[in-house]
Each structure stands twice: as structure tokens, then as C-alpha cells.
Amino acid sequence: MGRAPCCSKVGLHRGPWTTREDALLTSYIKNHGTDNWKSLPKRAGLLRCGKSCRLRWMNYIRPDIKRGNISPEEEDLIVRLHSLLGNRWSLIAGRLPGRTDNEIKNYWNGHLSKKLKNQGLLIKEVVTRRLTPRDHTSKKKKKNNNNINNNEAKCINIENVKMNKIYAPKPMRIYPTYRNYVTSAVTESNDETEGTNGRLDSGDESSSGNYQEILSSSDINAEEANLLDVNHYLGSDLDLVNCDFFLQDHEVLDRVYQEYLQLLNVETDKEN
DNA sequence: AACTGCTACAACCGCCACTGT
DNA sequence: CACAGTGGCGGTTGTAGCAGT
Known part of the structure; x- marks a missing residue:
């Protein structure tokens, strides 16, 4: 792999993980958890950067991971x-x-x-x-096809773009004012929120009660509340203020919401 | 057997949001 | 408010392995 190592990674191992490294990482995390990825490799005796450890754990070592055979x-x-x-x-x-x-x-x-x-x-x-759009000019051009x-x-x-309409919400974070409503509602009813970056636990329907109560006692109008509901269930973090795509087209919103309901049905069927 | 082309996927990179000071 | 540190994300790359010639 011909890339230059980033930041202070000089001297650290790169490339595929060995079974020994996996064992060290697993053992350390079992005993100490994953509270600080930055210092984890040093404390675990690994010559890897924290990012690499995190990636390895999150994508391959975590015990609850299913691999292959996508149904x-x-x-x-x-x-x-x-x-x-x-x-x-x-x-x-x-x-x-x-x-x-x-x-x-x-x-x-x-x-x-x-x-x-x-x-x-x-x-x-x-x-x-x-x-904020990234600056792609510094990216290396791809060599192969x-x-x-x-x-x-x-x-x-x-x-x-005619045959298949694709609804692509902007990857934005919830506007702080609205996020406060949502996160407080979720936190009240369920302690197992995702917890990072103010994102929501996408799959938790048990919180919808408090969530709706807060909405009803707030000054959010029905349209915004409906959208928030979609955001809540999808675990999305759309920006209500800047999301013209939703607010300017009720039909699109309806369609997305219907599709979302279908998704829920699929998952419910699977659980039953 | 040697070479080429393609695919799958593990791993890396840069960027960005969040948080604490 | 500014800044630095950190975690997380999506895009990209390198390479092993396989099939075809």
C-alpha cells in the first residue's frame, strides 16, 4: 500500500491485522472497554493507531457482528x-x-x-x-477502473434520471433547537440512546410516547412534527430548516413517510 | 505454468461534528 | 469565542484470490 502515513503514524503497524493483534485488542477491550481509542493501542501493547483499532473492533472483532451471507x-x-x-x-x-x-x-x-x-x-x-462541500481537488485520481x-x-x-426517483435527504444534523426536543424525549424514555454526536437510537419505538408529548406541548407545527417523527424513526438527522426537499413538497414527504412505514412493517414481519 | 483482468473486501485517509478547556 | 482533541463517517485504495486465456 503506497500511501504516506498520516500524522504521527510513522513507526506504527499498518495493513492486515494479525491474529496476535486481534487477540491483544480483544483482551484489552474485554477488560477495560473502549473509552479512549487514542490511548488504547499503547495501553494494549499494540503498534497501531487508535483509529485502526477502532475500525478493527467495530467492523470485525465485535462479538455481535454477523459476517457474510447477506440474505x-x-x-x-x-x-x-x-x-x-x-x-x-x-x-x-x-x-x-x-x-x-x-x-x-x-x-x-x-x-x-x-x-x-x-x-x-x-x-x-x-x-x-x-x-460543507469537501475539497476534492487534493484527492488522488484513481489509477484503475x-x-x-x-x-x-x-x-x-x-x-x-427518469426511471427511478431516488429521494436523497441531505446528510445534515438536526438543527439544535429541534434536536433538544428529540434528544430529551428519547433520553427520558430510554437510556440506551446511541449517545454520540447527538444522534438518535434509530430503532427505538418505545420512546414515541414522550416524544409525542413533547411535540404536542411545543410550538412545532404539525408539518414539522410529522417530519420530526420521520427523522426520529429513521434515526436520520435531517435539517428541518434547510431541508427544502421536504418542506416544499408534501407529496414527497408523504411518499417517504409511506415508504418508511413499509420498512417498519418489513422489520416487524421479520421479528414475528 | 504464466499472464491478465476482474472482484471482494479489509484497511486507510481526510474531513467534519462534537466536546471540553 | 477560539482552539485542540477525539470519534465517527463516507470515499478510496491495495491486494489476495479466482477465472479465463
Whole structure:
């Protein structure tokens, strides 16, 4: 791998993890938890950076991880969630117990996108937008054609987007005022919120009671409340203020909400 | 057997949001 | 308010392994 090591990673191990490293990491986390990734490798006796340890743990070592054999039901759910959320792999993974964002991302890029394209179901890759556009000019150009899907996607004219409408909410965080309503509601009813970055536990329906009470006692109007409800269940973090896509098109909102309800039904059926 | 092309996926990178000081 | 540290995310890359020639 020919990249220059970033920041202070000089002298650290890179590349594939050995079984010994896995064992060290597993042993340390079992005994001490994952409270500080930065200092973890040193304390665990690993010559790796914290990021690398975190990635290894989150994607491969964690005991609750399912690997491989993505079922047709899971595949269907991935496709549907992707049509709703775009390339927000962590959110999609959050709806698939035991699956990681990296696995779903790889599965999509290496398998599903091609399959859908062959079936004529995917015309345009969904490109999620960040709050502040990244500067891509410094990125290295790709050398080979392995990622032709991405390159093709960038070249596709918007006029070609006809066969399959893809609703791609902006990957934004909830506007602070609204987030306060939501997080307080979720926290009151369930201590197992995701806990980081103010994001919500996407799958928890038990909190909807308090959540609705807070909404009803607030000055949020029905339209915004409806949208918040979608955000709440999807675990999304749409920006209500800037999300023209929703607020300017009631039909789109209805469709997204209906699709969301269908997703819930799919999951309920699976649980039963 | 040697070479080439392709695929899958583990791992890395840079960026960004959040939090604490 | 500004800044630094940290965790998390999505995009990208390198390589092992396989199939075809």
C-alpha cells in the first residue's frame, strides 16, 4: 500500500491485522472497554493507531457482528434504505442488526449497485451531500477502473434520471433547537440512546410516547412534527430548516413517510 | 505454468461534528 | 469565542484470490 502515513503514524503497524493483534485488542477491550481509542493501542501493547483499532473492533472483532451471507431480505432492506437515505451507510447499518457500515458499503459498491444497474433500477448513484462541500481537488485520481461505478455516476447527466426517483435527504444534523426536543424525549424514555454526536437510537419505538408529548406541548407545527417523527424513526438527522426537499413538497414527504412505514412493517414481519 | 483482468473486501485517509478547556 | 482533541463517517485504495486465456 503506497500511501504516506498520516500524522504521527510513522513507526506504527499498518495493513492486515494479525491474529496476535486481534487477540491483544480483544483482551484489552474485554477488560477495560473502549473509552479512549487514542490511548488504547499503547495501553494494549499494540503498534497501531487508535483509529485502526477502532475500525478493527467495530467492523470485525465485535462479538455481535454477523459476517457474510447477506440474505435476500437484508438485501432488499439495504436497497430500500439506500433509496431513502443515500450513501449513509452507518444509518443503513443501524437498521440491520449485526451488520457494519463498512460491510454494507462494500456490498453495495461491489454487488448491489451493479445488480440494480443491470436491472435498470439504478440510474443515478445517490451522492450524499455534506454540510460543507469537501475539497476534492487534493484527492488522488484513481489509477484503475475498479471503481468504474463511481466514475460513471459522476458523469451521468441529470437528465437521465427518469426511471427511478431516488429521494436523497441531505446528510445534515438536526438543527439544535429541534434536536433538544428529540434528544430529551428519547433520553427520558430510554437510556440506551446511541449517545454520540447527538444522534438518535434509530430503532427505538418505545420512546414515541414522550416524544409525542413533547411535540404536542411545543410550538412545532404539525408539518414539522410529522417530519420530526420521520427523522426520529429513521434515526436520520435531517435539517428541518434547510431541508427544502421536504418542506416544499408534501407529496414527497408523504411518499417517504409511506415508504418508511413499509420498512417498519418489513422489520416487524421479520421479528414475528 | 504464466499472464491478465476482474472482484471482494479489509484497511486507510481526510474531513467534519462534537466536546471540553 | 477560539482552539485542540477525539470519534465517527463516507470515499478510496491495495491486494489476495479466482477465472479465463
